[in-house]
Amino acid sequence: MGLGKRSNQVNVIDFGLAKRYRDPKTHLHIPYRENKNLTGTARYASVNTHLGVGKIQELKAELKSEKKDPKFTRKKNVLKKIVANMTMGNDMSPLFPDVLVCMDIPVLEIKKMVYLYLIHYARNKPEMILMSLKPFTKDVNSNNPLIRAMAIRTMGYMPADKIIGCLGKPLHDCLQDRDPYVRKTAALCVPKLFMDDPILVEREGYLNQLKDLLNDTNSTVVASAIAGLIEIADRSEKFDLSINFNLANKLLTAMNDCTEWGQTYILEAMMFHVPQEHQDAELLAERIVPRLQHANAAVVLTSVKVILYLMNYMDNEEVVNNLFKKLAPPMVTLLHSGYEIQYVALRNILLIIQRRPDFLKNELKVFFCKYNDPIYVKLAKLEIIIRLTNIYNVSQVLSELEEYSSEVDVGFVRKSVRSIGRCAIKIPEATDECIDVLIRLIHTKVDYVVQEAVVVIRDIFRKYPNRYESIIGILCENLDSLDEPEAKASMIWIIGQYSDRIQNADELLDNFLETFKEETTEVQLSLLTAIVKLFIKRPTVGQALVPKVLKWATEDVDNPDLRDRAYIYWRLLSSDPVAAKAIVLSERPAITTEVEDMDWNLLDDLLLNISSLASIYHKPPTNFINGIKSRKLIQSPALNPNIHMQQQKTYNFDDDEK
Structure with missing residues (x-):
């Protein structure tokens, strides 16, 4: 227990293990660290601290302490406590003036924590920002490039109307800084500023400076500049990003020295190049093909998107077929990744096979469900299996679907039974075999299986009237199993x-x-x-x-x-x-x-947004992202006028399949 004025305060030693303490009134052990994640070395702290309320006054006193601290160790520890409380959702804004004073301490670790604090409260409490402008002006002129970069990055998170007076010249200077890390950071600051005040960005010439950085000697700077331009182009009705063939080639060359995320940005930039000749599209696609072997799934999917986009500007079917052969292995490889990446890949594959039905038709077994697959992966695989089913593999598919119908997951079983009906409707030659499978499932007497089978058989009767009346008697024997509205x-x-x-x-x-x-x-x-x-x-x-x-x-x-x-x-x-x-x-x-x-126009839109949320939701990005522009194929002499006709065309990747 505390002493004197703190006699009502309970102090505990927290070893990161204690979870309860005893209430002195009820003598019951009640939780005091509920939903809190304090871990690490043993520490003395009040129960209020464990509850997340924080001891603002004590922290303030520690920040103002005048005890000798030549290495600023105490300041570091206090700031760590503040950041920890802030991370747990506790309001640390009353400490703003005291934290701001720490910006003058020439220690990089301290500055990082102060900047993190400022970023956290910059948008929610803009009235406090004016207090930090003077220290920022000093930091952006520091001799240390890391400090200059951190300062300009932090200023980019602040509302433009509050800081434009002191941001204008520093941002111009940082975009031309001698250090590439500072230039790269400043380039990413421009689109953030554009979101707040697009007119200001154009008036101050930041866009032109961003374009100039495309010719920078440092590949990381180039990647950051193109990332900023893409972000602006996707949201601005007035600004259209256009990349010519020479610049596209130069960007692809710079990609060799970029990080994996820098490569993703540069690949994304290829979507803003409109080939004027078929050969241009073919050349760029061939240069992108090696990225299909990259270890990062984002690079692979973005490469797939760009190659599919460039195919719209090709007229040589042999080249297109060869490119599709090269797209198949990396997509299959993604299906051996984690479940989340698998799901993203499956949703994108579903789009591609609607444009090219024979894509991955020889890889059917890859999509067979495993017993430990999560339900969302199983359902995505099931949809692709049905689309890849044809007269040559339908028996194999039906055998697999019948096995799925004995799984423990009811939702998956229902979907599997429905898929049998889709096979019957899609492939008339396999209808008899589908009916036999459905009858075997009905004989299992499992209620939800029987009910789904009845729904499926109704659809088969509609598709093939007066052909399978002989099984009506079997259906009538199972009327007692029907308790769901659709089955009834x-x-x-x-x-x-x-x-x-x-x-x-x-x-x-x-x-x-x-x-x-x-x-x-x-x-x-x-x-x-x-x-x-x-x-x-x-x-x-x-x-x-x-x-x-x-x-x-x-x-x-x-x-x-x-x-x-x-x-x-x-x-x-x-x-x-x-x-x-x-x-x-x-x-x-x-x-x-x-x-x-899908509607062809929607499919075109989604294929231009592969590797994004739109390709997972199967909805255009304009439906769920405010202010974003939709992407469309731009007319050029090289644009293939028969794009949608190709959707109905089959491509024999393996003539020996039969």
């Missing part, structure tokens, strides 16, 4: 559609009718239509059910869709039975898998 609605549709061939169709529908008022709208609509079909096909059998369901649907149900459909049927049946038969029993259009393909 599917089974009711089957009974109504084939009511003239099911002897006890009226009894089956009557059983569903017992819970009509409690069912979902989907089931009610399906039941209403099925009973009307039964009446039209077998009037004597259905005449007892029709009045009942029409009365309930028009008088006892609140849903307007159901009520309107019931009135339509009632009037049709009472006024013109012939017209009712023609309408209710009219032939439905066959379902296809084409609806799963």
Whole structure:
């Protein structure tokens, strides 16, 4: 316990292990470090400190301490405590004036912590920024390039209207600094300033200085300059970045000396080059191909994006095919990385195979799911498997899907059963085999498997009418397993559609009718239509059910869709039975898998944004990033006018596959 004025304060020794202390009133051990992560050496501290409230006054006193400290060790320790509290979410802003004084200490470690503190509070408490301008002016003129760079970087995080008076000249100077690290840091400061005040950036000539840095002798500076220009070009309606062929070649040469992230920026810059000749696109693509072997997934995916972009400006199919052969191995390699990278790669592959359906068709086994794959990876793989399925590998795919249907993850099992139905619809020659697999799954008597199988079989009946009626009896034997709305609605549709061939169709529908008022709208609509079909096909059998369901649907149900459909049927049946038969029993259009393909314009947009969030969400970046411009293919003499025709074309990468 504390003494004197601090007698109400409990002090503890924290070895990074203690988790509770005993309440003196209740004698119970209660948590005092909940959601806190204090670790390290043993230390004395008040319970308030452990709670994250912090001892502002004590920290302030330590900062102002005049004890001899020639190596500034005490100042370092205090600043570490402040940064730690700040990281845990505790408000350290009352210490702003005292922390600011530490900027005058000529120790790099201390300056780093002070700058970190300033960055943290610069946006949230802009009124405090004016106090720091004078020390910043001193630091940006320091003889130490690290201090100059840290100062200009920190100023870049501050609102432009607060610091423009003292930022203008230092930023100009840093963009021309003799040290490349300072130039690189200043280049990244320009786009941050542009976000706050684009007019100011143009007026002060920062954009021109940024462009001049593209000719810098240091590759890291070039990469930072191009990164800044790309950031500005993506968000400015007035500024368009255009890179000619000579500059593109020069940037690719500089890429050899860049870090992996610098290489990513330079590769991204190639998206702003519009080839004017087919040969230009081919040459640049060949220079980028070696980056496909890079260890960094970001470099690989960005390289893939640029090569796909350049293909739009090529007319030589042999060159295009050869490039696609080179794209396949690195994409497969990414599927052996961590799960997160796998998922990113899978989502991007899904886009590519919609443009080039035969891409990776010989790598089907790579996409087979492993037992320990997370569900999001399994579902992404499943989608690609179905798109790569063809007449030659469908048996292998169905065997795999049947095995997936016995997994423990219910969501994955449902998706697997649905995929069997998609195979049947996509490949007519494999429908019989798909039906056999579905029947075996129904015989397992697993409720959710049976229900998904019923939904799938309904779709198969719609695709191939009057072809598989022989399995209806098997479906009817499993009516007790149906408790989900979609499965019930599917089974009711089957009974109504084939009511003239099911002897006890009226009894089956009557059983569903017992819970009509409690069912979902989907089931009610399906039941209403099925009973009307039964009446039209077998009037004597259905005449007892029709009045009942029409009365309930028009008088006892609140849903307007159901009520309107019931009135339509009632009037049709009472006024013109012939017209009712023609309408209710009219032939439905066959379902296809084409609806799963993206709109070509959206696909073009997403292919230009591979390796970004847009390629993972499968939504254009303008949908979730405010102020960003959409990317489009720019017209040039080299642009291939038959881009979308290529989407339907097949490419035989292996003539011996069959």
